[in-house]
Amino acid sequence: MKKTVFFGALAASTLVAGLAGAGTLDDVKARGELICGSNTGLTGFGAPDASGNWTGFDVDLCRAIAAAVLGDPTKVKFLPTTGETRFTALQSGEVDVLVRNSTWSFSRDSELALDFVAVNYYDGQGFMVKKDLGVSSAKELDGATVCIQTGTTTELNLADFFKQNNISYQPVTVADDSEAQRQYLAGACDAYTTDASGLAASRATMPDADTHIILPEIISKEPLGPAVRHGDNQWGDVVRWTFFALLVAEEKGVTSANVEEVATSTTDEEVKRLLGVSGEMGAKMGLDNDAFKRAIAAVGNYGEVYARNIGEGTTINLARGLNALWTQGGLQYAPPFR
Amino acid sequence: MAMATDVPKDSFRLSMLVYDTRYRSYTIQIVVLLLFAMAVAWLLNNTAQNLAARGKEFNFAFLWQRAGYDIGQQLIPYTNDSTHFRALLVGLINTLVVAFWGCIFATILGVIVGVLRLSHNWLISRMMTVYVETFRNIPLLLWILLSYVILSETTPQPRDFRVTDEMAAAGEAPAASMIFFDTVAVTNRGTNVPAPLFERGLGSVDLGFVTLNLTLLAALAVVAGSFWVNHRLVAAARAQQEATGVRPATWWKSILILFGPFIALMAALGFHLEVPELKGFNFTGGILVAHSFTALLIALTLYTAAFIAEIVRAGIQAISRGQSEAAFALGLRPNRTTRLIILPQALRVIIPPLISQYLNLTKNTSLGIAVSYLDLRGTLGGISLNQTGRELECMLLMMLIYLTISLIISAAMNLYNRSVQLKAR
Numbered sequence: 001m002k003k004t005v006f007f008g009a010l011a012a013s014t015l016v017a018g019l020a021g022a023g024t025l026d027d028v029k030a031r032g033e034l035i036c037g038s039n040t041g042l043t044g045f046g047a048p049d050a051s052g053n054w055t056g057f058d059v060d061l062c063r064a065i066a067a068a069v070l071g072d073p074t075k076v077k078f079l080p081t082t083g084e085t086r087f088t089a090l091q092s093g094e095v096d097v098l099v100r101n102s103t104w105s106f107s108r109d110s111e112l113a114l115d116f117v118a119v120n121y122y123d124g125q126g127f128m129v130k131k132d133l134g135v136s137s138a139k140e141l142d143g144a145t146v147c148i149q150t151g152t153t154t155e156l157n158l159a160d161f162f163k164q165n166n167i168s169y170q171p172v173t174v175a176d177d178s179e180a181q182r183q184y185l186a187g188a189c190d191a192y193t194t195d196a197s198g199l200a201a202s203r204a205t206m207p208d209a210d211t212h213i214i215l216p217e218i219i220s221k222e223p224l225g226p227a228v229r230h231g232d233n234q235w236g237d238v239v240r241w242t243f244f245a246l247l248v249a250e251e252k253g254v255t256s257a258n259v260e261e262v263a264t265s266t267t268d269e270e271v272k273r274l275l276g277v278s279g280e281m282g283a284k285m286g287l288d289n290d291a292f293k294r295a296i297a298a299v300g301n302y303g304e305v306y307a308r309n310i311g312e313g314t315t316i317n318l319a320r321g322l323n324a325l326w327t328q329g330g331l332q333y334a335p336p337f338r
Numbered sequence: 339m340a341m342a343t344d345v346p347k348d349s350f351r352l353s354m355l356v357y358d359t360r361y362r363s364y365t366i367q368i369v370v371l372l373l374f375a376m377a378v379a380w381l382l383n384n385t386a387q388n389l390a391a392r393g394k395e396f397n398f399a400f401l402w403q404r405a406g407y408d409i410g411q412q413l414i415p416y417t418n419d420s421t422h423f424r425a426l427l428v429g430l431i432n433t434l435v436v437a438f439w440g441c442i443f444a445t446i447l448g449v450i451v452g453v454l455r456l457s458h459n460w461l462i463s464r465m466m467t468v469y470v471e472t473f474r475n476i477p478l479l480l481w482i483l484l485s486y487v488i489l490s491e492t493t494p495q496p497r498d499f500r501v502t503d504e505m506a507a508a509g510e511a512p513a514a515s516m517i518f519f520d521t522v523a524v525t526n527r528g529t530n531v532p533a534p535l536f537e538r539g540l541g542s543v544d545l546g547f548v549t550l551n552l553t554l555l556a557a558l559a560v561v562a563g564s565f566w567v568n569h570r571l572v573a574a575a576r577a578q579q580e581a582t583g584v585r586p587a588t589w590w591k592s593i594l595i596l597f598g599p600f601i602a603l604m605a606a607l608g609f610h611l612e613v614p615e616l617k618g619f620n621f622t623g624g625i626l627v628a629h630s631f632t633a634l635l636i637a638l639t640l641y642t643a644a645f646i647a648e649i650v651r652a653g654i655q656a657i658s659r660g661q662s663e664a665a666f667a668l669g670l671r672p673n674r675t676t677r678l679i680i681l682p683q684a685l686r687v688i689i690p691p692l693i694s695q696y697l698n699l700t701k702n703t704s705l706g707i708a709v710s711y712l713d714l715r716g717t718l719g720g721i722s723l724n725q726t727g728r729e730l731e732c733m734l735l736m737m738l739i740y741l742t743i744s745l746i747i748s749a750a751m752n753l754y755n756r757s758v759q760l761k762a763r
Binding site: 083084087088107108111112113133141142143144145150151155156158159160163169170171172173174175183186187188189190 | 394406407408409410418419490491495526527617618619620622626629707710712716720721724725726727729
């Protein structure tokens, strides 16, 4: 009798994509490294220096988050993203947080399913032109060729602005800031438009910065801030309150230099909670109690970060303006640390 | 004793699925098919789950929303109030235009280079070898960037064309001037060429999403009609030649038929050229051919022509020398030998790989994104995708469109290929 061979039944395993069950905070802690989506290179905001270290206003926020979560501001990997790739990188989990001069808008909150957790820079869209063009207002740009970065809100604002003023323009769509600068400097476009802060940063790196002017019109609101994936509220809270901690620190006069001393000597209850001397603020968020103290010690308070990277006296030379603390007539306002 | 009881009954057992060669191939095929279906199902399921996890749904409704962005080069009317679908159409047309001209120029250049590479002139054949090897061994993207940078960095800015009052008083010429009797201006943004205008144009008909330009249609109809009449004239001349041995002179009739009606139509419509003029920041009037288009077209042409040259060379070399020797023995002149003996046979070898090159060129137009050429990849797969966040829909739609274009080109070329194949009689 012939031996019957039986097939092993095909194990129709339920090949279901393992969606990240754990939150981003646990992932970052387990990995021991924060992956931060950054600009491909915008001086003052996020760019590698000559020796490859990332520096800048947005970069410092990433370092503060790393210091708060992991206790070490150097445990950050910066992943350069373009205007086109940034949101996909965040959605797909390639980066933990996106701090890359990204504008908070309705459709990005709803359709792109992102959460902008704070505004670290209040900006608006402006135009830069060469001085010898003889233009003093954006409304005189009728018929001009304008360089514009693709995948940005500025692209849409530009179309709206020219339509409202009933003037025409020729768009030249470029992928990133460096290509825009090349085209602008070569004269392939008459004007370059992006966030006013970005224009100032670009101008600072140009060989003859004085021959370019930024026109007075600010044609839009561009609240720039860190973004996280929609639905991960715990991680969103960590990013949001790390930023607010830097704001509160400035408000209370806590700096990277005096943070240790203040922690021992302060009598202000809010500062005590901020620095983890009293209360369980850090622990409530899944962090150490001195998490925010570490963040402040690592990068300084908001004012220090601003002054070091983009403030007056740097090559970018941006006045605080809207980004002054609310106590000084600006918009930067942190909810109470309670 | 019946035979039937002696023969063991050949009943089907499960093991035969593996050990019996009659069934084994079916087993393997079914298992592979099942695995493939499972892989597809897993992918679909994965996609659906991930979409659900992000709170996204799969739909194409965004195509009918306002696009909100502007496109530099557009061949059909488009404003930022148009829909994303309209932007898709603008991009698609930009893709097709560059692919169409690219295929034509690449074929012309490729055939010339391919033939010259077989030349007995040592210098010419070596130069063609250098050209072919240089272009086909360096990535296309670099050629596109190179031609774009050369075009935009070496040409003058629009304001260099301006004559200021002081310059006019001093009798100085501006730094740059227009060419071709002051009708064409090459700036670092593009080439401004005159636009054809009609005083008494026929207007246009709006067919919902496309507008038909009646003037253009009339011109095309007249040209097509002229060619048809000319074809009949030549056919009649040939018939007479075959019947009587004397070919009647047709050249002046041909010229009259080919150009007469067209010129008459142009005169009737009041044809004139609108010459570009420097006004404000840029030249206005006329047509602006952006450098992104020119650079993409030049790079695609030079790159693909190198491949086509090799195909043409292979096709010609595939024809045995005996064929041309036989033709010479019959007294045919070299150009007639090429036209009547070599090329018809070489085409059989040339056409199939040529189809692949046309498809490659068409797909390679998507590299135009590197020089800001807003083709299908730039509008649907670039800005629309970004502004709406509908990656999956945009990518699938874009793949479907490229697939359709490629299949159409392939089908058309296959038809042509069939017509040039040797007819078995």
